[in-house]
Structures are given as C-alpha cells and as structure tokens.
Amino acid sequence: MNVAELTIAQLREAYLTKSLTPAEVLTSLASEIDRKDPSIGGYLSYDLDRALVDAAGCDLSLPLGGVPIAIKDLINVEGHPCSCASKMLEGKYTSPYDATVVRKLRAAGAIPFGRTNMDEFAMGSSNENSGIKPCHNPHDTSRIPGGSSGGSAAVIASHTAIAALGTDTGGSIRQPASHCGVVGLKPTYGRVSRYGLVAFASSLDQCGPMTKTVADAARLLEVISGGCDRDSTCLNDEVPRYTEAVGRDIKGLRIGLPSEYFAAGLNPQVKEKVESAIRLLESLGAEVIPVSLPNTEHAVATYYVIATAEASANLARFDGVRYGHRAEAGDLIELYKKSRAEGFGDEVKRRIILGTYVLSSGYYDAYYLRAQKVRTLIRRDFDDAFTKVDLIASPVSPTPAFKMGEHHSDPLSMYLADIYTISANLAGICGISIPCGTVNVDGKALPVGLQLLGKPMGEMDLIRAGHAHEVAAQ
C-alpha cells in the first residue's frame, strides 16, 4: 500500500483497523515528498519532527484523527514558517499563533504537515509568481499547475499529500484543482473564518478544502466551517452535516447552464468534456435549464479594480517595521520604499500600484465606487438565476493548463483566463471544481474540471451533485 495515495476516508479506515499509525503515515509522506517533490515544487517546506510530536498527542477517535493536511503558505500555523511564497517573509517569519481553520483542524485531530507553494501573496493564476521557486503541473511538468493554490493542487495530484487547504479570491482553489485533476471547493463568503490567513482581498478571500474526492472535501469542510469571534464577516449559521450529502441522489436537482460561460474563447476540447459531464448529471435525474448571467463580460474588470484596491490596503502592513524584510535606509520613507521594493515581486508591486491608483483622490468614484456598483449587478445576475435553478454548471478555465512562460510579459491575458471563476467571489457564492476527464495535448493527458456554483450556503448541493458525478464517471 502506498500510503500517500490514500484518501482521507481510506486513511481513517486504516487507523480504525489499526493497520497504520500516524507516525508511519507522516514518515512515508516525508519520504514521498523527498523522492517526488524536487521535480514538482509543490512544497516550500515541511517539518517532520514537529508533526511527529503533534501525531503523538492526537486522538484517533476524532473525525480527522491522525490525518495530515498540507497547508497553503499564507495560513498561520503556530511555530511554522509562513512566507506567502514571498521574499518579504521567507526565512523571516514564524507564526506566533494558529489560524482559526488550523485550530479547528487540530480540534478534529488533524495534523498540519507541509507548507505548499503558491503565487506570491496569492496573486496569480499559474504559480509562476511564487517568489521562492516554480511549481510544475504533475501531469506535464512543462505546464503550470494553476494558481494561486498551485502547490496545494500539485501535492495532491502527485500523491505527496492526503489533502490540503487552499484559499480562493478569484478562483485560486478551483482553477488549480481543475488543472491538476483534483477536487477543490470554495465555500460561501463567511462560511469559513479568515482569521489567521494573510489577507489579499478581504471581501473576496475564502479558505477551502482541496482533496482527492468529493467525500473528502465534505469531511474537511464540515470541520473548518462555522462562526469565529475573531472574524466579523464569518457567519454563525449552523454547520450542516456536509458528509450526509454524500451519496444522496440528484433526481429533480435543477442545474442552470449560463450561455455566457460557453461562448467564444472556450477551448473546444474543454467544452466537449464539460458538456459531457453535464449530460451525465442529466442522466442521473438532474434537470438542465438555460440561464443567463449577462454581466459576466464585466467580471474581470470589476475584479481587478476591487481586488487590487483591497490588496493595496492589506499589504500596507509589510513596511519593514514589525515583521518581514527591512532594507538599509537613512530615513523612514526610504525604509518603507526600499523594503517593499526589495521584498515584493513584480505582480505584487503591479497590483499594489494599481490598487493605490483606483483608490486615490479624484479616481475613487470613477474606478472603485463604479466597480462596487457593477459588483451589485453581477450579484443580481446570480440572485435571478438561482430563483430558477439550484446549481449552475460551467467550465472552470477556458483552456487546459498552459505552458510555463506563455503569459509571462502580458498580465492582462492571464487575468482574462479567470473569467469563469471570478464572478463567484464577487457574488460571494460557493463553488466546486471536480475532475471531468482529460484532453490530449502534445501527447499528454491534461485534466479538465467541471465547475458547479451554488447559492449562498448551498454547499450541500455542491457536494451532492459533485459526488453523484464522481461515482457515475468511474
């Protein structure tokens, strides 16, 4: 048995029948990481000794007892490094506390193990903006794994992790999950606490599970969801038993197909896979209904105003004073400017500058306020659609994973590829990416993901339909 290939469900079964111990699992994972990860770059670091100490104290009777979870490198775990894949923090920051999601994982018996690679401060769609090292797609190492949670997706796909946490601001869980052929779930805004996550765009960020199966995603989501008195945007609504949605039939479930998500720009091979997945759901009893999301074409522009504005404010904290990189400088302003110039990479600088501009006096109304109004229109599109359907189905990304370097000098062309995932964050709704087959490109089988979008707090339906598809597609 290759331990690293197990799902959470299989690992839990092995613990309950006493055929494995957490220490054995961690040790095998560490040797798999040493063997495979140098050619993938999914991990920035791991600490086996510390994990073994955690393992010695964990209670195997708990829901995630003894399950190692890889953690995206912007989530604070006490005593672990947290670099956000940035030179600003690399080697300079050790978390003084646990994020709420980590506290919840520990309370359920899980063991945080390994820090996964990402685009610097979660800004990017390819993981090429990692300030530390590149991350490769395990299905074709000349291609990107997606981003920003590229490392979390790659370590699951290459079987160097059982499951992982990622974060999603404009598709950063769903898009890498799609490109790497794993499951990624972005919860409803407010479903999961953001306390202890290094903030990128506070009104859009959400933490969620990245796993090998939909059932595993349900297990993780059930643990990390719920109110938090340190995040005022986190909702206190009762957490449903997400695992109970696994195995429910989908007869009568109404699934909307937005015409705008199947228009020009969608790769024909991807389109065919996604349409075939939707036909499969239909054959299982779902009712497929055309819907319209007319403001889709404005989503990317709206997002890159709002997300950069929020980022420019959030990243002001990295000023070389309390933590992170500090440059040598004679006066305070020079210290700020040089520390940030040396610590931040290209994309982070671009977004901070753009965000500062759209919030600056004289431009605020024209850019930021207007984008917030268009955001209202985008949200209304979904409100209208969800009066007719329970879920919306679409592609995750217009193409399979692209080649490293393909969009290197043209940031806008990369932004445009986020078109199918960005609206869910603007509207605050939930979404999942599930594998729906592969397409052959240059002799390599590249995964394609099906995206299902749900109503606010509609995660039960995502899991129900996602699992039904997963079982039927096997």
Added chain:
Amino acid sequence: MKVRDVAHLARIALSDEEASRYQEQMDQILKYVEQLNRIDVTGIEPTAHAGAVFDVVRDDVATGGSLSQEAALQNAPAVSHDQFRMPKVVE
C-alpha cells in the same frame, strides 16, 4: 496614470526599467477596465462585500487571547528596549 507617482504613494521604490515596463502594462490594464464606464449604474447601490452580516460588536471585555510582548516582537527586524526599532522620525 503616472506609475512612478502612484508608486511613491504606495511606498514602493521603482527602478527605471520597472517604471517603464509597469507603465506600459498598467496603461493596457486601465484601458481594459474602462469598459466599466459603459455600464449604466444609475441608482445602483455599491456592494462592499457579499456577506450578510454587518456591524458585528461584542462586549468590551478583554478576551485574554492577545499575543505576549515577546511573541509580538519575535519576527521584528530590529528590536530595542522591548519595542520595534525605527529610524529617527523627529529632527
């Protein structure tokens, strides 16, 4: 938009090479974003965040969950007298 001026406001020093490259890229992005001006938003309320909660308050009592001074200073690039050390700001 003059990239170098905005970068100063954002407290980021730019090299000449960065300034000219970002200028070109930023002009292209802003040109794309201008499509928002074509949308009629008359009477539309702005959305600041999509959550359903607003103005959450709690009782004004210490929760005991704060970091110790030592933990708060552990990642500081420069510390002096148990405080963050900074360049002089007053002449």
